[in-house]
Amino acid sequence: xxxxxxxxxxxxxxxxxxxxxxxxxxxxxxxxxxxxxxxxxxxxxxxxxxxxxxxxxxxxxxxxxxxxxxxxxxxxxxxxxxxxxxxxxx
Amino acid sequence: xxxxxxxxxxxxxxxxxxxxxxxxxxxxxxxxxxxxxxxxxxxxxxxxxxxxxxxxxxxxxxxxxxxxxxxxxxxxxxxxxxxxxxxxxxxxxxxxxxxxxxxxxxxxxxxxxxxxxxxxxxxxxxxxxxxxxxxxxxxxxxxxxxxxxxxxxxxxxxxxxxxxxxxxxxxxxxxxxxxxxxxxxxxxxxxxxxxxxxx
Ligand SMILES: [Zn+2]
Numbered sequence: 001x002x003x004x005x006x007x008x009x010x011x012x013x014x015x016x017x018x019x020x021x022x023x024x025x026x027x028x029x030x031x032x033x034x035x036x037x038x039x040x041x042x043x044x045x046x047x048x049x050x051x052x053x054x055x056x057x058x059x060x061x062x063x064x065x066x067x068x069x070x071x072x073x074x075x076x077x078x079x080x081x082x083x084x085x086x087x088x089x090x
Numbered sequence: 091x092x093x094x095x096x097x098x099x100x101x102x103x104x105x106x107x108x109x110x111x112x113x114x115x116x117x118x119x120x121x122x123x124x125x126x127x128x129x130x131x132x133x134x135x136x137x138x139x140x141x142x143x144x145x146x147x148x149x150x151x152x153x154x155x156x157x158x159x160x161x162x163x164x165x166x167x168x169x170x171x172x173x174x175x176x177x178x179x180x181x182x183x184x185x186x187x188x189x190x191x192x193x194x195x196x197x198x199x200x201x202x203x204x205x206x207x208x209x210x211x212x213x214x215x216x217x218x219x220x221x222x223x224x225x226x227x228x229x230x231x232x233x234x235x236x237x238x239x240x241x242x243x244x245x246x247x248x249x250x251x252x253x254x255x256x257x258x259x260x261x262x263x264x265x266x267x268x269x270x271x272x273x274x275x276x277x278x279x280x281x282x283x284x285x286x287x288x289x
Contacts, residue, residue, distance in 0.1 A: 006123055047124050049249075050170035052269065054124045061126055062205075068272045070286035075273035 007056070010044035016053055016067055019074045023086050031082040034062035041065070091095040105175055108165050110280040120172060121234045124268060127253050128203040131239055137222060137239070138257040141193045149187070151238070154222065156180045159197040162221060164244035166251070167280035179242055180225030184215040187222065195260035199267060200241055203254040206269035209276065210243065210250050212260060219245055222255060247285070 010026055017025045026042040037059035044055040044064065051069040056062060057080070064080040078084065109115050163178045181241040198212045214220065224231050224239045231237035235243075236253030243250045249269050270276055275284040283289055 006121075006126060011269055043127075049122045049124055052124070052272065052274075056125060063125070066272050068269075068274070068286075070273040072273075072286065072288050 007045040007047050009040040010040070010046055010055060012048065013041060013044075013053060013055060013065075013067070016051075016069065016074075017076075019027045019069070020067070020076055021086075024089075027085070028084055028086045030064050031085050032060060032062060032064050033080050033082050034056040034064075035060040036082070039064075102188050108175055109173050110167055110283070111283075112283050113167055113280065114169050115282075116172045116174055118172075118284055119174060119177075119235065120168070120170075121235070122168065122170065123253070124206060125204050127233050129233075130203050130254065132238060135238055135256075137147060137187075137255065139187060139191055140257065140259045141191060142195045142260050143192075145192070147187075147191055154182060154224075154239070157186050160221060162242070163223075164242070166244050166248050168248045169274070169278070169285050172253075173280075178227055179221065179223040181221040181223030181239070182220065184220040184222065185218065188216065191260070193260045195262055197261040197264045199259040199261055199265050200250075200255060201257045201259060202252045202254045203256050206254070207270050208250050208252050209265055209270055210246065211264075213275075214243060214246065215258070221244065247280050249274065249276075250278055 014026050028041050029038055032039045037057055045058055047054040053067045054063050055065040057064050062080055066077040068075045132151045135151045136148050138146050146278050159180055160183050161180050161239050163176055165175045166177055167173045191270045197211055198215055199207055199209045201207055220243045222239050223242045239255055241252045275286055275289055278284050
């Protein structure tokens with residue numbers, strides 16, 4: 001079996017995170033609790049396991065954002081994020 | 091669609107009886123990872139069981155290899171709905187690793203290189219139900235499948251069979267792991283379709 005690229009970029013989160021956010025979250029920026037690096041969500045390294053999404057910091061590989069679609073609803077975990085900056089319209 | 095009699099393959103019973111509800115059988119071995127594959131050198135690899143009292147029992151790679159090996163052939167079931175029948179592994183039973191460990195714990199939190207964790211009751215690691223495996227289908231376990239060594243607990247969904255395992259923490263209180271804190275089931279029995287909390 002050939003090894004496929006392990007992760008995709010953060011644009012993969014656009015669909016799933018539209019469950020939760022009314023804005024385009026891929027244009028938001030996060031800062032990582034592990035190393036402090038600020039990244040645009042679209043630049044995060046996203047590991048997709050079924051309906052589970054793990055977005056990791058490109059600097060230190062710590063998870064900064066995790067999301068899963070479960071049988072009872074979406075579960076969002078932002079404990080790896082120091083802050084999330086969202087562009088506002090207008 | 092099958093063009094040969096099912097008995098041709100000499101199975102104990104029909105494979106469909108061995109596929110839990112909501113699962114499909116595959117011949118593939120999909121690679122699913124929640125993070126990058128860690129690069130682990132065997133001379134620095136170690137496996138540590140830590141009791142609730144803080145006592146550590148550690149095995150180096152050579153010490154693990156010196157323990158009696160078993161070669162279980164088991165069916166595995168991934169929560170993403172694939173199942174794979176008759177997978178063959180080589181490893182050391184958790185019964186052997188836990189034999190001399192003094193504990194009153196009811197729960198285990200499994201830790202991996204790379205930071206992954208998963209929780210399960212300690213009883214589910216005992217009595218021939220779980221192994222630390224380093225061989226797969228006659229060869230060494232590939233890194234993308236958890237090598238050099240992973241946990242194998244085939245009676246639970248495969249996310250409990252932590253890749254790149256480095257230790258087990260024994261606990262008096264249950265503590266949820268990586269997926270369990272994101273809404274996945276604390277136990278994960280594929281025959282009861284315990285995919286998510288509340289299932
Ligand atoms: Zn970071």
